[in-house]
Amino acid sequence: MTNIRRALQAAAGVEGAPGDYSNMCWGSNNKGQAGQGNYTNYSSPVLVGTKDIWSKVAAGWQWKSAIKTDGTLWTWGGGANGSLGLGNTTNYLSPVQVGALTTWLDCFGGGYGSAGAIKTDGTMWTWGKNTQGQLGLNDTTNRSSPTQVGALTTWSKLSFGYLHTAATKTDGTLWAFGHGYWGALGQGNTTAYSSPVQVGALTTWLDCGAGYHFTVATKTDGTLWACGKNGYGELAQGATTPSRETSPVQVGALTNWSKVACSTNSAMAIKTDGTLWGWGRNQYGELGTGNTTSYSSPVQIGALTNWSKISGSIGFFDSHFVAIKTDGTLWCWGSNAVGALGDGTTTARSSPVQIGALTTWLECGSGYKSGIALEGPPP
Secondary structure, eight states: OHHHHHHHHHHHTOOSOTTSBEEEEEEOOTTSTTOSSSOOOEEEEEEOSSOBOEEEEEEBSSEEEEEETTSOEEEEEOOGGGTTOSSSOOOEEEEEEOSSOOOEEEEEOBSSSEEEEEETTSOEEEEEOOTTSTTOSSSOOOEEEEEEOSSOSOEEEEEEOSSEEEEEETTSOEEEEEOOTTSTTOSSSOOOEEEEEESSSOSOEEEEEEOSSEEEEEETTSOEEEEEEESSSTTOSSOOSSEEEEEEEEOSSOSOEEEEEEOSSEEEEEETTSOEEEEEOOTTSTTOSSSOOOEEEEEEOSSOOOEEEEEEOOBTTBOEEEEEETTSOEEEEEOOGGGTTOSSSOOOEEEEEEOSSOSOEEEEEEETTEEEEEEOOOO
């Protein structure tokens, strides 16, 4: 157990004794997703429970999840469709442990009621809404408890879109499953798949993000690719004419793309030089460009070169991003209904705004009209 704890702490970049790390939530709390034991919305980050050692956090449609460095998994908020993995569809206003296992490594949110996590043995587990096979379980039945996807032990990351899911393995392969009408699964067709299908045969995929019927991904060579629906320039092909690409198409010719994240109809990416870029729909200022103009090609957000982590929300009448810089500061922008940006207001922001003055933020997640972040002591 000690080795697992140390591995989790190292993966999250945290060290120290219990009581040092804070799980913070803000925004919509209509299902208890702020973890405060009530249904009050919060426009600024509030502490969930007591300080403890947390390693990972994630946000979904109306729920949150987190993993502690003892390897336990916790969820809270809306339980519709089994989204909390607690064996029921009940709402919980404070964190509840999922089962008794202590081998959870990472958790993932986004989507529309679907959730998932990866264990320390590399297995993938999903639960929640499954109407299009987006849980990868070879059927379209909702699950209220974590269910293993296949038997492989090489999963690395999950990204839940509106009704489809993208995932990467440690061998560099890219996989997708769920709704396929717009080609977001990258299979060269519009077929839905309820089990993971590999996207091409390459083993050089690095990161992936899933949005509202589209997928973006980066390769180890630094190139950026996209497929699926292109209603607002989501595929970054220089056109907003409604269309779809059923196989991944390269975005430009640059080779310095690294991390990606999707919101409803927009996407953001961080380059290896630490710059931040966005494209797609910009209805609420979710691209952070200081306006509400949509862009069909990547546009740089400011001139800073210290962006580190990025997460986007998916949901109707909501599109915002949460990010962390290498200096440990936390930033948000986009729609701000019921305090989704955590800046103490309900005013939409078209440029990144810093949340508080702390410089010790470690992890972040963006849910429907809400956010979550892990904050710790100075290094």
